[in-house]
Amino acid sequence: MKFQITPEASLAILKYSMALTCCWPPSLNANRSKIFICDILCFLAFISAMLLLIPLLNSVYQDRSDTMILLKSIYLSCAAAHVANKIAICWIHRYRLQFLLKEVTDFLHHANERERNIMQHYADKYGILHVFFTISNYMGALGVILGPLFTSAPFPTDAKYPFAVDFKPVKYVIYAHQSLTGFQVSAAMSIDCLVGYLLWFVAARFKILSLNFRDAKNEKEFCLCVRQHQKLLKYANEVRTAVCFLIFTTMSSATCALIFCGTHIFTPGTMIVKVQSAIIVGAGCGLLFVTSLSAEHAIAMSTNIGYEVYNSSWNTLSSKLLTSRIIVLQRSRKPVTVQIGGILPRLSLSYYAQYLSNVFSYLAAVRMLVNIE
Numbered sequence: 001m002k003f004q005i006t007p008e009a010s011l012a013i014l015k016y017s018m019a020l021t022c023c024w025p026p027s028l029n030a031n032r033s034k035i036f037i038c039d040i041l042c043f044l045a046f047i048s049a050m051l052l053l054i055p056l057l058n059s060v061y062q063d064r065s066d067t068m069i070l071l072k073s074i075y076l077s078c079a080a081a082h083v084a085n086k087i088a089i090c091w092i093h094r095y096r097l098q099f100l101l102k103e104v105t106d107f108l109h110h111a112n113e114r115e116r117n118i119m120q121h122y123a124d125k126y127g128i129l130h131v132f133f134t135i136s137n138y139m140g141a142l143g144v145i146l147g148p149l150f151t152s153a154p155f156p157t158d159a160k161y162p163f164a165v166d167f168k169p170v171k172y173v174i175y176a177h178q179s180l181t182g183f184q185v186s187a188a189m190s191i192d193c194l195v196g197y198l199l200w201f202v203a204a205r206f207k208i209l210s211l212n213f214r215d216a217k218n219e220k221e222f223c224l225c226v227r228q229h230q231k232l233l234k235y236a237n238e239v240r241t242a243v244c245f246l247i248f249t250t251m252s253s254a255t256c257a258l259i260f261c262g263t264h265i266f267t268p269g270t271m272i273v274k275v276q277s278a279i280i281v282g283a284g285c286g287l288l289f290v291t292s293l294s295a296e297h298a299i300a301m302s303t304n305i306g307y308e309v310y311n312s313s314w315n316t317l318s319s320k321l322l323t324s325r326i327i328v329l330q331r332s333r334k335p336v337t338v339q340i341g342g343i344l345p346r347l348s349l350s351y352y353a354q355y356l357s358n359v360f361s362y363l364a365a366v367r368m369l370v371n372i373e
Helices: 007-017 032-062 067-092 094-110 113-145 168-215 219-265 271-311 319-332 349-372
Strands: none
Touching (some): 032 067, 032 168, 067 094, 067 168, 067 219, 094 168, 094 219, 113 168, 113 271, 168 219, 168 271, 219 271, 219 319, 271 319, 271 349
8 A cells, every 4th residue: 555645744744843943833813922932932942052053163163173073063063053044034934934834724625636636646746755854854863962872972062161061960951952952953954844845835736727727618717727827926936935045044054064074974983973974964965955856846837837828729719818828928938936146046956966066076175175184
């Protein structure tokens, strides 16, 4: 029997996997007290990440003469900064995310049979990938957290604190906090799965709309499709606004992880450190792939609208509808993309391949510098 995960279940898994970041926005009908509690929890999650980021930056300064510890502290600092940035961005866009997620749940609740089948197809294609990626992230964080059990290191990181850490209660508190932040990093990675979910949801909506355009038999049905197209373009623009800086944060953090963490794999060191580094490198490669795959499909499906409109019947339409059809054709030539002008190029699988090629080139350069030293 084929394993399936429904779109609703996939969304619920994302919600719980992101819990440690407190980034999931409250519902639109939440009262003020619930919103206030959500904001407080979000602030505490942000403070938790910062309380590890600052000691890690202190380690970067104090251990600058030890290349291996320096590199490790740099990429762990990037991981802590990754959490803090994701929390801040999600808090800034919390009202937009409320609207986007409300649209998802409403559409799934009222979907007809064909819409449900298409959504299920996308859930089978992307939902299982997201679940696998989420489980892998948490297992990877667990591997890093349990590292001190197999090494002489007292803590999972080399963070330097401005006070003595030999006192056992203090040591236990620090270990617990670093473990919590490690799981927060995994939760922040699940935010990228949410970004991928929103992008494949947009792609699925364009797929459904393209079929509706193809099946339109009269002017009324065609006009309805045109209005749905305009509404969907607005929704896609809201998605792009909400996720573009999340993706940029992911790209920045993944770059640091691949370059500085990957160096540990090719330099002398203990096997446990190499395994931890390989886990982090794998997570870094997967982060951008999750969103790139969905973004690629959103580009294809938003463009496919034009092909379906062009291949539908033209001879029975009035001049007014012919004009509307030409407008739809022209608009479909500009696909839905995720990009930041001058900062983040158009996200796609081809960009992802180019990105990996560039990053591994930088990794080779850093490795040569480390070997020279």
